[in-house]
Amino acid sequence: MRIELVSIGDxxxxxxxxxxxxxxxxxxFSLRGGNVVYTTVIQDTxxxxxxxxxxxxxxxxxxxxxxxxGPTKDDITKYTLCKYFNTELEINTDVLExxxxxxxxxxxxxxxxxxxxxxxxxxxxxxxxxxGTASGMWFERDGKVxxxxxxxxxxMKHLMxxxxxxxxADQFSMTAIYHQTLQIQGLGESFLAERxxxxxxxxxxxxxxxxxxxxxxxxxxxxxxxxxxxxxQKIEQFMAQIENRLPRYxxxxxxxxxxxxxxxxxxxxxATVGTIESCTGGALASEIVAVPGSSAYFxxxxxxxxxxxxxxLAGVKMEDIQxxxxxxxxxxxxxxxxxxxxxxxxxxxxxxxIAGPGGGTxxxxxxTVWIAIATPNKVIAxxxxxxxxRERNIRKTVLTALNLxxxxxxxxx
Amino acid sequence: MRIELVSIGDxxxxxxxxxxxxxxxxxxFSLRGGNVVYTTVIQDTxxxxxxxxxxxxxxxxxxxxxxxxGPTKDDITKYTLCKYFNTELEINTDVLExxxxxxxxxxxxxxxxxxxxxxxxxxxxxxxxxxGTASGMWFERDGKVxxxxxxxxxxMKHLMxxxxxxxxADQFSMTAIYHQTLQIQGLGESFLAERxxxxxxxxxxxxxxxxxxxxxxxxxxxxxxxxxxxxxQKIEQFMAQIENRLPRYxxxxxxxxxxxxxxxxxxxxxATVGTIESCTGGALASEIVAVPGSSAYFxxxxxxxxxxxxxxLAGVKMEDIQxxxxxxxxxxxxxxxxxxxxxxxxxxxxxxxIAGPGGGTxxxxxxTVWIAIATPNKVIAxxxxxxxxRERNIRKTVLTALNLxxxxxxxxx
Numbered sequence: 151m152r153i154e155l156v157s158i159g160d161x162x163x164x165x166x167x168x169x170x171x172x173x174x175x176x177x178x179f180s181l182r183g184g185n186v187v188y189t190t191v192i193q194d195t196x197x198x199x200x201x202x203x204x205x206x207x208x209x210x211x212x213x214x215x216x217x218x219x220g221p222t223k224d225d226i227t228k229y230t231l232c233k234y235f236n237t238e239l240e241i242n243t244d245v246l247e248x249x250x251x252x253x254x255x256x257x258x259x260x261x262x263x264x265x266x267x268x269x270x271x272x273x274x275x276x277x278x279x280x281x282g283t284a285s286g287m288w289f290e291r292d293g294k295v296x297x298x299x300x301x302x303x304x305x306m307k308h309l310m311x312x313x314x315x316x317x318x319a320d321q322f323s324m325t326a327i328y329h330q331t332l333q334i335q336g337l338g339e340s341f342l343a344e345r346x347x348x349x350x351x352x353x354x355x356x357x358x359x360x361x362x363x364x365x366x367x368x369x370x371x372x373x374x375x376x377x378x379x380x381x382x383q384k385i386e387q388f389m390a391q392i393e394n395r396l397p398r399y400x401x402x403x404x405x406x407x408x409x410x411x412x413x414x415x416x417x418x419x420x421a422t423v424g425t426i427e428s429c430t431g432g433a434l435a436s437e438i439v440a441v442p443g444s445s446a447y448f449x450x451x452x453x454x455x456x457x458x459x460x461x462x463l464a465g466v467k468m469e470d471i472q473x474x475x476x477x478x479x480x481x482x483x484x485x486x487x488x489x490x491x492x493x494x495x496x497x498x499x500x501x502x503x504i505a506g507p508g509g510g511t512x513x514x515x516x517x518t519v520w521i522a523i524a525t526p527n528k529v530i531a532x533x534x535x536x537x538x539x540r541e542r543n544i545r546k547t548v549l550t551a552l553n554l555x556x557x558x559x560x561x562x563x
Numbered sequence: 564m565r566i567e568l569v570s571i572g573d574x575x576x577x578x579x580x581x582x583x584x585x586x587x588x589x590x591x592f593s594l595r596g597g598n599v600v601y602t603t604v605i606q607d608t609x610x611x612x613x614x615x616x617x618x619x620x621x622x623x624x625x626x627x628x629x630x631x632x633g634p635t636k637d638d639i640t641k642y643t644l645c646k647y648f649n650t651e652l653e654i655n656t657d658v659l660e661x662x663x664x665x666x667x668x669x670x671x672x673x674x675x676x677x678x679x680x681x682x683x684x685x686x687x688x689x690x691x692x693x694x695g696t697a698s699g700m701w702f703e704r705d706g707k708v709x710x711x712x713x714x715x716x717x718x719m720k721h722l723m724x725x726x727x728x729x730x731x732a733d734q735f736s737m738t739a740i741y742h743q744t745l746q747i748q749g750l751g752e753s754f755l756a757e758r759x760x761x762x763x764x765x766x767x768x769x770x771x772x773x774x775x776x777x778x779x780x781x782x783x784x785x786x787x788x789x790x791x792x793x794x795x796q797k798i799e800q801f802m803a804q805i806e807n808r809l810p811r812y813x814x815x816x817x818x819x820x821x822x823x824x825x826x827x828x829x830x831x832x833x834a835t836v837g838t839i840e841s842c843t844g845g846a847l848a849s850e851i852v853a854v855p856g857s858s859a860y861f862x863x864x865x866x867x868x869x870x871x872x873x874x875x876l877a878g879v880k881m882e883d884i885q886x887x888x889x890x891x892x893x894x895x896x897x898x899x900x901x902x903x904x905x906x907x908x909x910x911x912x913x914x915x916x917i918a919g920p921g922g923g924t925x926x927x928x929x930x931t932v933w934i935a936i937a938t939p940n941k942v943i944a945x946x947x948x949x950x951x952x953r954e955r956n957i958r959k960t961v962l963t964a965l966n967l968x969x970x971x972x973x974x975x976x
Binding site for chain 1 (some may be wrong): 583634763
């Protein structure tokens with residue numbers, strides 16, 4: 151099954167919106183054995199849509215259009231597809247009921263434009279949208295399929311999961327690719343390559359491919375092959391080899407997120423955590439809290455941005471702030487211990503650094519960050535030198551601190 | 564000037580990485596009058612790269628390749644372009660010095676693979692990468708241009724800003740499109756459309772286009788036309804009309820971010836701010852702190868996730884938590900007032916809600932959020948009903964709270 155994703159919208163072409171829909175669908179199809187061979191972005195004009203659909207029908211089996219189904223006047227996909235498939239709109243009473251109840255549940259009145267969301271092409275089979283008001287539409291022509299979905303990511307995902315994947319799997323055969331990913335924190339691309347050189351040579355000698363995918367503060371290592379039992383076993387062996395060699399750095403696989411990994415460890419230990427943050431400004435706490443159910447182990451946090459609050463709330467001695475500076479081993483250790491006590495937690499993470507762009511000195515340049523962790527039986531601190539970019543420094547601090555916590559929970563030395 | 568962006572990397576096709584490079588370049592070119600007519604994503608094989616370059620040379624003036632320039636074995640762009648342009652690699656001594664000093668500055672040793680970053684094609688003119696170790700390359704053929712850049716976003720952006728835009732502007736003529744964007748918080752797509760129906764009709768009657776771009780908790784309204792003085796004046800008038808009609812909701816233009824807008828207002832008033840957070844878990848504080856220089860007005864924050872900390876730190880009466888629940892007007896008001904006092908700030912934002920997916924009840928379903936703001940002379944609280952999705956509920960709460968603060972600072976009623 152060859153698939154083309156066609157995203158409609160000037161906002162994508164001029165970069166006001168990032169095409170996350172294409173990447174989500176690419177990921178899902180790759181796991182399910184669908185083959186996305188092309189992704190295009192087009193303008194939201196009738197001509198652009200019709201040209202793109204014609205061209206795509208000439209080279210793939212399945213076209214998935216996203217975008218242009220909203221209630222406002224700039225949304226023309228539905229009208230254009232009526233023309234293309236030579237059909238007309240009719241009110242779908244099921245959908246109309248759903249749209250009405252959708253507004254009622256949110257305590258909002260319904261507008262005339264919202265009623266129009268229930269007018270749908272006769273020739274299409276309708277994919278009911280339970281999380282929004284724009285229905286999906288499934289057209290067929292000469293054994294090929296065109297699916298039109300709303301561009302709002304969670305509505306598109308809902309429709310794909312609820313209807314599209316299953317119907318496509320019924321209608322087409324899929325040949326699968328197998329891939330596995332290791333999630334790595336605290337080791338840069340070339341340093342990882344050096345540490346696993348022998349394993350990498352073996353992987354490549356087995357006709358299996360390997361890719362390094364860096365992003366700020368973390369790195370994914372992806373191993374890919376055609377899906378068959380032999381390859382899957384080999385890949386599993388390579389993964390285990392790398393995990394065993396680098397336990398401080400490899401924190402998970404595929405879609406594991408570091409905050410979820412840490413959350414599970416805390417749950418297992420029935421331990422609680424809190425944070426005392428300076429340069430990260432709450433980003434570390436919010437990363438922990440982003441996990442559903444985190445209230446079982448996360449107690450709370452202080453963001454002590456000012457010297458006064460570092461002293462009054464985190465219990466850091468003002469004379470030490472003045473003597474060593476707020477970004478220092480002495481201060482970050484006192485923050486971690488003070489937070490552990492005041493928040494009443496088993497583990498307390500503390501971070502103090504110079505995120506930038508201002509505030510750097512020769513001795514402590516922008517990117518200097520001290521991270522400490524107080525555990526039930528000790529406190530340790532480490533210094534890092536990240537870089538010049540504020541947002542990335544904050545992100546790297548968050549991930550580094552979480553990985554420190556992970557290593558402490560697992561007693562990895 | 565017609566441009567094709569070609570992104571290299573399986574990680575994009577299978578959706579492990581989102582193509583933010585294409586959207587950033589699309590945005591920049593659209594402002595500068597370059598016309599991105601096509602964006603494609605291809606695999607990182609020699610054949611795929613050569614086919615894509617051949618095809619792109621047949622239909623555009625400028626090709627910008629991104630990706631495949633890293634130090635590891637999966638990066639083959641440089642070698643493939645040597646074949647394509649029939650040239651060979653030679654060590655560039657300037658680049659070699661730069662790569663060495665890059666590692667020295669970070670206190671890390673240099674590996675042999677990093678030396679290879681200085682081996683570059685003779686036929687290319689080299690675009691020096693001051694923020695990384697992979698150089699950009701500029702090739703020419705028959706008056707057309709191919710530029711190869713690293714896929715790491717901030718390195719690509721650095722090279723575009725430092726070299727590429729200027730050189731392209733020297734070599735090609737650009738016809739500009741004019742667009743302006745309003746940033747809106749707190750008003751949904753169809754409700755905004757209803758409120759500005761008359762203005763929208765006038766805009767469309769003037770052959771100017773208008774697009775609604777929703778994302779969780781905010782909405783952008785983009786107005787676009789060909790660039791000429793008449794259109795620019797008309798668009799400016801329409802923008803001002805909408806801003807005057809909806810001051811509670813329109814918080815800025817184009818790239819204005821709500822946290823920056825609020826930050827400027829706080830600086831102007833010489834006022835300070837803090838937050839007391841429950842469901843947002845520090846996300847509100849970290850959004851405020853994401854602005855460089857925020858230490859001038861942001862003092863600190865508590866994340867009081869547990870009942871105990873709400874009581875001991877934020878000074879909420881435990882009997883009120885038990886009587887009204889943690890997600891209630893009474894509690895969120897006490898949080899805001901308690902935080903204002905303990906943090907010693909002029910303005911204190913408080914949020915308590917049920918982010919989900921668990922924890923909802925019939926009376927207080929998932930998505931119920933109370934937000935309060937304590938100002939120098941009063942405290943107000945408002946209830947919101949956001950939705951079912953944890954991450955979006957947190958994001959909506961953050962933006963809604965910031966907009967409440969903006970309205971208070973501007974005394975918009």
